[in-house]
Amino acid sequence: MGDWCLIESDPGVFTELIRGFGCEGVQVEELYSLDDESFCQLRPIYGLIFLFKWRQGDEPSGTLDADSKNIFFAQQAISNACATQAIVNLLLNVHEQEIKLGSTLEEFRDFVSGFDSANIGLALSNQEKIRTVHNSFARPQVFELDIRSPAKEDNYHFITYVPINGRIYELDGLREAPIDLGPIKEGEDWLTTVRPIIARRIEKYNEGEIHFNLMAVIGDRKAKYEKRLAEIAEAGMDSDDVAQEVYNLQSMIHDEEEKMKRYRKENVRRRHNYIPFIVEMLKILAKEGKLVPLVEQALDKNAKKELEKEAQKKTAET
Template sequence: MSDTAGWCLIESDPGVFTELIRELGVTGAQVEELWTLDNSLFDSIKPVHGLIFLFRWIGDDQPDGPIVRDSRIEKIFFAQQVINNACATQAILSVLFNCRHPSIELGSTLTEFKEFSQKFDANLKGLALSNSQKIRSVHNSFGRSGSIFEFDDSAKPKSKDEEAYHFVAIVPIDGRLYELDGLKEGPIDLGLIKPNTDWIEAAKPFIEKRINKYKEGEVHFNLMAVVTDRKLILERRLLALQTEDLDKDTKLAQENSLRMQIDDEDDKMKRYKIENARRKHNYLPLIVEILKLLAKDGKLVPLYERAKAKTLEREKQKMGKT
């Protein structure tokens, strides 16, 4: 998709989001998927700088707190969503632009954008984001390469029952918890974070409330966390271990454990690159050529008939079970 085109849908996946922010020039951060709200998982990925929550959008959904309209808005980077399909990247940037952790550096592209748009109101921030060719180009590079043909989405019939999904960010800022939803007028104040407590504990009730809106067995949400680069943390621990006063065996065991975890992080990043390369590759020309060869050899129709027969047989078996 070219820079002059719109914003494409991208997959809600930690590998996509991690590579996306790194291609934007961010260092010291990565994205982890959360499959539970247990403290043990959060403890293993600390520090957590913000949450990215994907959920099935309900049009009349009411916010869980008041919209911020006072002077606090000057300290919160909030952009309204003014274009379709941009909410994933917008939620990621909402976390990064409001993060003050020293381990995370935005890089020149995002630093320049933040400084350029800092004094804009929420709507102008959204317009600036939607018109950023660099950010849009990186975002669109993670869209699935689906076809050698171009389709006009506006010409597609829309079902009234078609489900829409939306990303929001949940972040701690100056001792309070906020939800940053580009479809709202401003940041949503979710309340005070109790002193000497992890802000994640304050966020859990709001996440659980959103999840509980769906029927049991339905999967209409996904939760991810923006965290400090795991390899960076492990390497720092390994370096600090050299100066600790431990017996030889204990130190060796801890060193080996840390090195194994570092290797796991390297393997994960390599896997992300492979998966993203496959997402971006257009396999349709290859499929078309295979179909042409099968047709030329007289194998295409028999294969189709066999597949059709198997499908009908499976449907009969399902009907029989019901």
């Protein structure tokens, strides 16, 4: 069982991760609000990935469904794998014609058919192709810092929310089974039902806690726009309104292409090792006698900021 690296909670990372598995027809977008308008703009949404600060002893917000037969669920068997765990748990519970899982995920699904959740998680941890794609996002390290501090490092964890058979499930690899959050309200979209569930979860944390991130796994937007263009061309529609729609669709396709280019550039930068450059720059600054003055200047600036914060705090208290 090999090591897994930490994954950054970013839509560009998750989109490339999914496509690295060979899955087509989906992409990932970040949600900055729980209001209905934010969700409407991204439909269809197949599932949600939620990042939060994990706390010991937190109880599940629903009922553990140990008897679920039609739900794919892998327990997490190794550290740092929760990002891929959340994605795989989500994708293998979505049954849409537009989504092509690809051979890697299909073969894994077939291989673990009949396994219990613990053994599915163990098999996932040892799946070489999936682990290789996951670890392609490891940040390069030339050396490690041995920082001995009594402060405990915060732990962050990814989970999935997904609709299955008219009910909403929370798939958390640290639990022994899927968590049944209840039925989707009659006549409502599943997102209308899940939004207050996520909101209540966030409210449990201290006021001012901002370490949350919510991402939606949605249909491939470029493919959606291209499909609509093809429909218009096939129907031979011709009017000012149609011309405007065609123009809008072409603009949106261009925007999606530019966004994917930006994602690729950002991911290349994430993987690039900047440490040799930084070391050389520090050597040059030290040789020219500029390093120590710059460090002292930075320390003075930081000290002044701390004094200003203390003064503002005292002013607020009075």
